[in-house]
């Protein structure tokens with residue numbers, strides 16, 4: 420719980436005004452929020468930031484600029500990975516804004532991780548369980564990560580919240596704050612304060628395939644460790660992205676769990692895995708999922724679904740009926 424509490428405290432002082440646009444399919448026309456919310460995340464004093472759907476994001480001359488900005492930011496963050504381990508103060512600051520650092524906040528392999536599992540140990544576990552060679556091979560070449568002693572990384576790396584067993588975590592809340600800070604770093608890296616990364620709305624059957632810009636092998640949006648069919652432009656199975664039942668649940672916790680274990684996990688596994696799906700790197704395995712650029716565009720949609728669900732239920736944020 421350390422990170423959410425830490426970040427929530429920061430958020431109340433910050434210029435958070437994230438909201439979502441472009442309803443699709445179900446009734447989800449969330450209005451931008453401009454007044455104080457009960458959860459304190461928005462005080463209405465800052466201009467509202469709106470995430471567009473991927474299709475609107477890339478549309479027209481402005482879309483070309485937005486896409487260039489997104490790619491520039493991601494490429495810049497990736498270039499800062501090289502600052503890992505530097506003793507130079509400026510380079511240490513650079514590393515805090517690197518792609519790897521941000522991804523490691525979500526999760527990482529290494530002895531310092533929450534479960535103290537290295538890549539080698541995990542691969543040994545897969546082999547002992549007679550996992551398919553395709554799954555094992557997806558972890559080839561991945562590196563263990565070690566949090567730098569910068570006063571921040573040891574506290575926040577590997578702190579993502581996901582439900583497991585009969586424990587329900589603050590999945591939606593943790594990932595909203597994670598996105599909030601990721602986007603701030605991305606704007607800095609792109610040199611574009613107007614940049615608001617979009618969402619991939621795979622709940623619309625017209626958009627079941629990965630956006631085409633993620634398939635270009637020369638683009639910083641490309642990632643080779645994805646299901647080959649998905650990277651070839653194949654569609655996700657339609658039933659995997661159906662949220663109709665989840666969003667109408669009046670209980671916040673029920674809706675959150677439905678989305679987390681349903682569409683959220685399905686998209687992770689469909690993108691990360693081949694025929695065999697999870698636990699294939701990258702998107703199909705939590706400690707490395709944040710390394711794929713599509714992660715953030717996927718989670719922008721998961722965040723949108725939260726706002727949609729609240730809108731559809733008159734912002735009733737708690738309770739399980």
Ligand SMILES: [Cu+2]
Nearest residue numbers: 683687708718
């Ligand atoms: Cu996720």
